[in-house]
Amino acid sequence: MTNQQSPPGDTDTGHDPPRRDVDLVTLLERLLAQVPGRTQKDLAAESGISYPTLNAWMNRTRGTSRIDPEKLRSMVEVFRRWGVRTTPREFFEAVGRPVPGPSGDEREARLLKLYRQLPEARQRALLKDAEMMLQVSRIT
Incomplete structure (x- = not known):
């Protein structure tokens, strides 16, 4: 077993700093x-x-x-x-990255529904914002 154990369904998304002792x-x-x-x-x-x-x-x-x-x-x-x-x-x-939040079908379906209701220009803006958020999360 590994040192950090949790139940099989646990996504463990706490905010502890990344460990760099194990690659x-x-x-x-x-x-x-x-x-x-x-x-x-x-x-x-x-x-x-x-x-x-x-x-x-x-x-x-x-x-x-x-x-x-x-x-x-x-x-x-x-x-x-x-x-x-x-x-x-x-x-x-x-791999030295923060743990992304859990993704669930319900949350993803809600996001997709909202996205599809936006005009095309807003969809492009939302994608650009999401890409920027992802880049920032990789830096911090």
Whole structure:
């Protein structure tokens, strides 16, 4: 089990400062060691990441700071299916990024409904604002 455990449904979105003592490679090696018989290829296949990409992360020949948040969440879910307790927080901290808030179908549907009601110029402005918010959140 990992040091930071929480129930499987917990997205753990607190505001603790990111830990920099564990990078993604260290985290993945530790979690893979908890599932004998599972390999990097298994993780890549089940999480929808190409094996060459995952292998490049593991060999530290490709950076991890810009990994799509959904790929990080996907790896969390794969490890959970394999019986390993882990959290999105561990993965986001391992790549040096703040943990995004939980996304739920209801919240996303509400946002999409509001977006579709806006005139085109306002839709473009909303997208631009959202992109700026994301950039600022990555800096701070």
